[in-house]
Amino acid sequence: MTPDEIKQAVVEALSKIAPEIQPGAIDSKTNVRDQFDIDSMDFLNFVLALHARLGVDVPETDYPRLYTVDDAVAYLVAKTGTAPARGSSKSGA
């Protein structure tokens, strides 16, 4: 799965919880909980949706790493073992 696909999965999981979210209007660097008035039950549903879609079981201690869309994508890319731009990375060693 590419980082773009993972980002799409994250946005879809968010839209499921808060249907009024316009995917284009998401600020990927701002905490989604503040941005979209997401409570702890919503957030758990977000984690559940990611689990269903990507098979990643995010431990509770890692929840803060999902607070922004950018962080969540980076975290999930690492967790799913997707090697993002490794080929084009400068630190290829």
Added chain:
Amino acid sequence: MPTLGADMEAGTLVEWLRHPGDTVKRGDIIAVVDTQKGAIEIEVFEDGMLDKTIVQPGEKVPVGAVLALIRGTGPKEAAAAPSSTIPPAPTIAAGRAQPVAADHAPSIAALHPQAPERLRVSPVARKLAADLGVDLSRVAGTGAQGAITREDVERAGAAPIPPTPRTAAQPAERAAAMRTAIAVAMARSKREIPHYYLSTTIDMSAALAWLRAANEKRPVTERLLPAVLLIKAVALALREVPQLNGYWADGAFKPGGGIHVGAAISLRGGGLVAPALHDADKADLTTLMRMLQDVVGRARAGSLRSSEFTDPTITVTNLGDQGVESTFGIIYPPQVALVGFGKISARPWIGPAGIEARPLVTATLSADHRATDGHRGGVFLATIERLLQKPEQL
């Protein structure tokens, strides 16, 4: 039409899920009704046979109107269902205050057949007359003993247009209706219920440490939220202080038939519902968490069941996620208490080693002074605090 809360006055039948001749059992869902709170599934409260549906899809009728007749197991007994067995909402002192009720004044009168009546009118005819705006005193009855029948009313009505079936209200319309419903219930609460308020700060260290350890071992699908511990502690505390679990009706406290905790759930786009978590004191934490997830999901999707609206014996509100430290709620009539929890946050606490930062939560109680006194309320909050210190026993 069952009352699905003190703030409900009327509902629109969306569809019948069972048909005349069908055998029905207590708990079966037989119809869907559209209210300010969304589409609600109506459950049957008695075993029997669905004899006749009286209200048809698309019709809006006031609370208390007979939706259908269910023939009981006895030989000739026909019981009105499902409203007959639902504890009646304490008299809606509404006629004056609420426009919705005013529209249906004639049919509300029909709910009390024992009241002296000048005219012989079948309930269906009376309802139809209300809907069509027909003045019954000007209708000549052709039924038995001069009773006014549905047909008489239809003739009298200018143009007897059958009600247009409609499925569900538009979101904006519903949000406005829900706002009105909340306004009515809360105004009634503040008008009738002499509230007293208590507050205490609870150390959540033990509860959160236990929860963290438990969740580490659980897959994401079985993880618990702190709210579940709080709700369970409230439910168990009510066993020790049952005076806060129930209703105030007809000038006296009526204990609840079980501990059914109404969980206040805010809806996206505004509004609030507090459906019952049935027998919350008997459910283990995993089950209670599932119940909460299920009810939150259905509340937000707008598909709750009638018993979830009628059964709560207390309400718990947890505004913690919005970052407030404490909440002093307004009791949802006819209940007699509401427990509020603020945000669990690290605050100074005097421990054995002096001042330490600990996760604390402020628990508050709003209670009906007609039913209990402050001392009882204080015992209740202290019990919740004690229970939360032993999370493994919840």
